[in-house]
Amino acid sequence: MNLLNIISSIEKIDPEVHDRLDTRRGAMQQFAKIGGKIAMAAVPFALGSMFKTAYGQSTSDISSVLNYALTLEYLEAEFYTKGAASGIVPVGTPAVGAINTIRDHENAHVAFLITTLGSLGATPVSKPTFDFTAGGTFANVFTNYDTFLAVAQAFEDTGVRAYKGRAGDLISNHAVLTVALQIHSVEARHASHIRQMRKARGANVKPWITGNDTGGIGSAVQANYNGEELTTQAGVNILNFVSASAASESFDEPLTANQVLAIIKPFIV
Template identity: 95%
Template sequence: MNLANIISSIEKIDPELHDRLDSRRGAMQQFAKIGGKIAMAAIPFALGSMFKTAYGQSTGDVSSVLNYALTLEYLEAEFYTKGAASGVVPAGTPAVGAINTIRDHENAHVAFLKTTLNSLGATPVSKPTFDFTAGGTFANVFTNYDTFLAVAQTFEDTGVRAYKGRAGDLISNHAVLTAALQIHSVEARHASHIRQMRKARGANIKPWITGNDTGGIGSAVQASYNGEELTTQAGINIQNFVNANAASESFDEPLTANQVLAIVKPFIV
């Protein structure tokens, strides 16, 4: 085991390692101090404890969040890739460019997350097999444009809530947290545009989420919107300042991993 190599590979993906451990020399000394007292067999544990000092959590936690994000990005990337190829988006309209843009971003997110996981020494999860009809609930998803947009909206709004729900788990890893936030806001831009596309098709909807309203999609996606109706933040009643609709719209709410996995489960075979 070459400790210097391990530290240097971590430095490549986390330039702030030094700040966490004072310095490179500090990292070596800290390790040597532990290493002097224990048997060689215990070294992996000592190393783990050093990383725990550096990150306040195991690298495994960070990897699990990244693999969780990767699963959602696989879902979105394949959805838009298939959608764009299916002809469901009316040819010759601006919608084609918009869907292609979003498709490219989701595929870029997949590639980026895989690269990040690999550089952490973790194994990216494999892409699941998807059923975008969700067992027949959205049977015409790739032949009916409105169904396609409805599913797209649900994926984007859910994605925003999913990333938000895991940000706290990344708080000690600055590089990964920042990247996750940078993906999170892109998903919100997508959500805003898809909602405008649905509005142009006659849906009664705005770029932001009002209450727990699905925008006319209905009960099949209600779980993606439940909880968004919150109008109290950190104990402060936002309705003291603005009306109830604006109070709920002005803050997007997180979803837990379990809530998100339940939402996407019907789409995974």
């Protein structure tokens, strides 16, 4: 294995490889010193870890988060586009405007994420084929308005948690991080309004998430809410200041990519 050949190969793809590794000069010198002593089998491992540090949050890491977000936005955009076209939203009520507003935002997010991925030289993932009944769990999603709003609430609250869970992966790219945060809070505004729409139809729900309560939707979406009941933040017990309900409501909790992908899996054919 020839270290210089490897770096030279990378240089053809990434002309800045020397700059990146230069900040790791100490590691390079260390590597050169011990290179002769360690077993050859260990070299690939040492190299991998060195490059991983130098490329901590590379363009490919950033674009994988953006493609993850794009998948969720595809889901929401198609959901509201189909819902708005289905005739399920009561004609002549403010709900029509609200659902259309949310639909337009989700479609704008899809378009914006595709543009952003393109500007990073990355390929946007294609739109999956969706089954909004989730294999029959929400069989009447486009024929029963309350089911439609219940699925909407689950999507919005989960979208908020999904963006929150990946923000840290974008911390090295200020522009992309800010855009992700700007989408994140829009999803929270949507969630708040959908919850108010459900409340107006008799659901026992508030604009914010209390404990891990699904707002009466039930076990089908329990995984979307598990973990929201947290009342300790960074070692501070929020129960010292407010009630348990308020303590959990005042902080929304993240979900990992794996948790989110498991939640949306039934909606993808």
